[in-house]
Amino acid sequence: MNFKRGHLLYFVTVADEGQITRAARKLELAQPALSQAIAQLESDLGFKLLERHARGVTLTPAGEAFLVKARAAVSAWSDAAATAASMARARRGTIAFGFLGVPPGLDSPKVLEGFSQANPEIDVCYRELPFPTAVTSSWLGNVDVAVCHSPPLDPGVWVEVLRREPRVVLAPRRHPLAQRRELTVAEVLDETFIGLHPSVEPTWASFWSLDDHRGEAPRQLTADGAANPHEVLAALAVRQAITTVPASVAGLIPNVLSGLVAIPLRDADPASIALVGHEDRANPLVQALLQFALGNTGADGDLAI
Amino acid sequence: MFSQVQLHYFVTVSEEGQITRAARRLHLAQPALSQAIAHLESELGIDLFVRHPRGVTLTRAGEAFLVKARAALAAEAETAQMGLSLRRAASAAIVVGFVGPPPMVSTPALFATFAERNPDAQISFRDLPFPRGATTTWLADVDVAVCQLPMSEQGVSVQPVRVEPRAVVAHRGHALAEHPEVDVADVLEETFVSYHPEVQPTWAGFHSLDDHRGGPPRRVTSDNALTSLQMLGIMSSPRAITTVPYADAKLARQVLPNIVAIPLRDAAPAAVSLVWREGAGNPLLEDLVQAATRLASGGDELDEL
Numbered sequence: 001m002n003f004k005r006g007h008l009l010y011f012v013t014v015a016d017e018g019q020i021t022r023a024a025r026k027l028e029l030a031q032p033a034l035s036q037a038i039a040q041l042e043s044d045l046g047f048k049l050l051e052r053h054a055r056g057v058t059l060t061p062a063g064e065a066f067l068v069k070a071r072a073a074v075s076a077w078s079d080a081a082a083t084a085a086s087m088a089r090a091r092r093g094t095i096a097f098g099f100l101g102v103p104p105g106l107d108s109p110k111v112l113e114g115f116s117q118a119n120p121e122i123d124v125c126y127r128e129l130p131f132p133t134a135v136t137s138s139w140l141g142n143v144d145v146a147v148c149h150s151p152p153l154d155p156g157v158w159v160e161v162l163r164r165e166p167r168v169v170l171a172p173r174r175h176p177l178a179q180r181r182e183l184t185v186a187e188v189l190d191e192t193f194i195g196l197h198p199s200v201e202p203t204w205a206s207f208w209s210l211d212d213h214r215g216e217a218p219r220q221l222t223a224d225g226a227a228n229p230h231e232v233l234a235a236l237a238v239r240q241a242i243t244t245v246p247a248s249v250a251g252l253i254p255n256v257l258s259g260l261v262a263i264p265l266r267d268a269d270p271a272s273i274a275l276v277g278h279e280d281r282a283n284p285l286v287q288a289l290l291q292f293a294l295g296n297t298g299a300d301g302d303l304a305i
Numbered sequence: 306m307f308s309q310v311q312l313h314y315f316v317t318v319s320e321e322g323q324i325t326r327a328a329r330r331l332h333l334a335q336p337a338l339s340q341a342i343a344h345l346e347s348e349l350g351i352d353l354f355v356r357h358p359r360g361v362t363l364t365r366a367g368e369a370f371l372v373k374a375r376a377a378l379a380a381e382a383e384t385a386q387m388g389l390s391l392r393r394a395a396s397a398a399i400v401v402g403f404v405g406p407p408p409m410v411s412t413p414a415l416f417a418t419f420a421e422r423n424p425d426a427q428i429s430f431r432d433l434p435f436p437r438g439a440t441t442t443w444l445a446d447v448d449v450a451v452c453q454l455p456m457s458e459q460g461v462s463v464q465p466v467r468v469e470p471r472a473v474v475a476h477r478g479h480a481l482a483e484h485p486e487v488d489v490a491d492v493l494e495e496t497f498v499s500y501h502p503e504v505q506p507t508w509a510g511f512h513s514l515d516d517h518r519g520g521p522p523r524r525v526t527s528d529n530a531l532t533s534l535q536m537l538g539i540m541s542s543p544r545a546i547t548t549v550p551y552a553d554a555k556l557a558r559q560v561l562p563n564i565v566a567i568p569l570r571d572a573a574p575a576a577v578s579l580v581w582r583e584g585a586g587n588p589l590l591e592d593l594v595q596a597a598t599r600l601a602s603g604g605d606e607l608d609e610l
Binding site: 075 | 306307309312349351352365368369372373374376380381383384387388391392394395396584585
C-alpha cells in the first residue's frame with residue numbers, strides 16, 4: 001500500500017488537534033480539502049480512523065493503533081528532509097544556529113565573533129526556538145546546532161556543556177521579594193512559579209521552578225503554559241509569580257524590561273549551558289563550530305557562546 | 306519534498322554501487338534512473354554520489370542521507386503493514402504464517418477449535434522462510450506465525466502451543482539411523498545441516514544443538530537452508546543431520562521415506578509457539594491466542610501420527 005504524499009501528516013495533525021477545522025488551519029489547507037483527504041485515506045485503508053462528533057473528532061481503536069506507526073513515519077520523513085536541508089546549508093557555507101530568548105550574540109558575543117573571524121566563509125544564521133519538547137532531536141529538527149541549558153539526551157543528539165552559570169530569580173518589580181539584593185533557595189521554594197506549556201520536556205521545565213532542590217513540583221504554578229521565553233516574560237509582567245533563568249539572560253532582561261528585577265540566588269545548583277546538535281548528520285561546519293567553542297572555553301568557564 | 310519512489314531509487318543505487326545494475330534491478334532504463342537521481346540531488350541541493358567510470362560511491366552527505374532515507378522508507382512500510390493488519394482486523398480476516406509443517410497438520414486441535422468458534426473468519430496461511438533479521442520485520446506480512454521461538458524483541462509477543470522433545474532427523478544410511486533413541490552427547494560431534502547466514506543465529510543454532518554444545522558444530526554442510534522446503538530436500542541427503550520438534554520429524558518421515566526420526570532423550574524441549582506483533586488488536590488473533598493458552602495448559606495437542 002502506498003500512501004498519498006501528505007496523507008499521513010494530515011491524519012497525525014487531525015489526531016493531535018482533535019478537530020478538522022483546527023488541523024486545517026495548522027496545515028494551511030481548506031477544511032473541506034482536509035476532510036476529503038482523511039476520507040480518502042480511510043477508504044484506501046479499508047477501516048475508519050476517526051469518529052466524527054459535533055464538536056470534533058476522536059480516534060477509533062484502529063485509528064489509535066495506526067496513529068503510532070503514522071507518527072513514526074511522519075517524523076522519519078521530516079528527519080530525512082531536515083538532514084538533507086542541513087547538508088544543503090553546509091554546502092552553501094551556512095549554519096542554522098538555534099537559541100532561546102536572548103540571542104547568543106548579545107549575551108556572550110566573544111566566541112561567535114572569534115568564530116566568524118576565523119571562518120569568514122561560514123555564515124551563521126540565528127533561529128529562535130521554543131523551549132525543548134519531549135524528543136530533543138525533533139525539537140532541534142530545523143537547526144544544525146543550538147545553545148541552551150542542557151536538554152535531556154536522546155540517541156539522536158549530542159550535548160557538549162560549555163559553561164555552568166548560576167540561576168537567578170526573575171520577578172516583577174512589585175513582587176514582595178523584588179527589594180531583596182540576594183536570595184537563598186529555601187526562601188523562594190514556596191513561591192508561585194510561572195507554569196510552562198505541557199509540551200515542554202518535563203525535567204527541563206521543572207529545572208526553572210527549582211524542582212531539583214524541592215524534590216517535587218512547586219505548590220503553585222501559574223496557568224500560563226508558556227512555550228518560549230517571551231511568553232514567560234509576558235506572564236511575569238502580569239503575575240504575582242517568579243521564575244529562574246541563567247545569570248547571563250538575567251543580566252540583559254531588566255535592561256529591556258524595566259518592570260522586572262533579577263535577584264541572585266546564592267545556593268542554587270548552576271545551569272549547564274551547552275551546545276546541542278544532531279548525532280548523525282555529520283555536518284562539517286557544525287563540527288568546526290564545536291571544536292572552536294570547546295577550544296575557546298576559558299579555564300574559568302565564562303567565555304563561550 | 307522528495308517522494309517514496311525517489312528514495313527507493315536512491316537506496317537501490319547506493320546498494321548496487323552502479324546505476325546500470327540498479328536500473329536492471331528496478332526494471333528501469335538506465336538514463337531514466339540517472340535522471341531521477343540527478344533530479345533528487347538538485348531538489349535536495351546536495352550531491353549524493355561521486356560518479357566514477359566504473360560506478361558511483363556515496364558522498365559524505367549521501368551517506369548521512371542514506372541512513373535517514375532507509376529509516377523513512379522502513380517507517381512508511383511499517384505503517385502500510387499496520388494498515389493492512391488493521392484492515393484484516395476490521396473485516397474478520399487473519400493471516401497465519403508458519404515455518405515447517407502447515408498448522409492444520411502440525412497443530413490440528415488448535416485450528417479445529419479456532420475454526421469451530423469462528424465459522425465466518427477468513428483464515429489464510431502463508432509459508433514463511435526461516436526467521437531473518439528483526440523478528441518484527443520477518444512477521445511483517447502476517448498477523449501471527451506458528452513456529453519454533455524466534456529472537457525475542459520489544460513489540461513481539463509469544464504464546465507456546467506445545468512443548469515437545471526434539472528428534473534427530475538423519476538419512477537411513479547414516480551411522481545413527483539404527484539407534485532407537487540417542488543422547489545429546491552421542492550426536493554433538495556430528496556434521497549438521499547449515500542454515501543461511503542471514504537466519505537468526507539462535508534460531509538456527511537451536512537446530513544444531515548449539516544450546517547444548519555452547520557453540521556452533523565443528524562441521525556443517527554448505528547447504529544454507531532458508532525455507533522448510535529446502536530443508537526437506539537437504540534432509541534426504543546422507544551427509545548431515547539436524548534436529549527438529551519430534552512431531553515435525555515424524556511428518557518429515559512420512560514425506561521422505563529415506564529418512565529416520567530418532568528421539569533425542571535428554572535435549573531441552575522445543576516450544577512451538579504463536580508469535581505476533583503487538584498493536585493491531587485483531588479479535589481473531591486474540592481468540593487464537595486464548596485457544597492456544599487453553600491447549601498449552603491442557604497438553605492434549607501432541608497427537609500420535
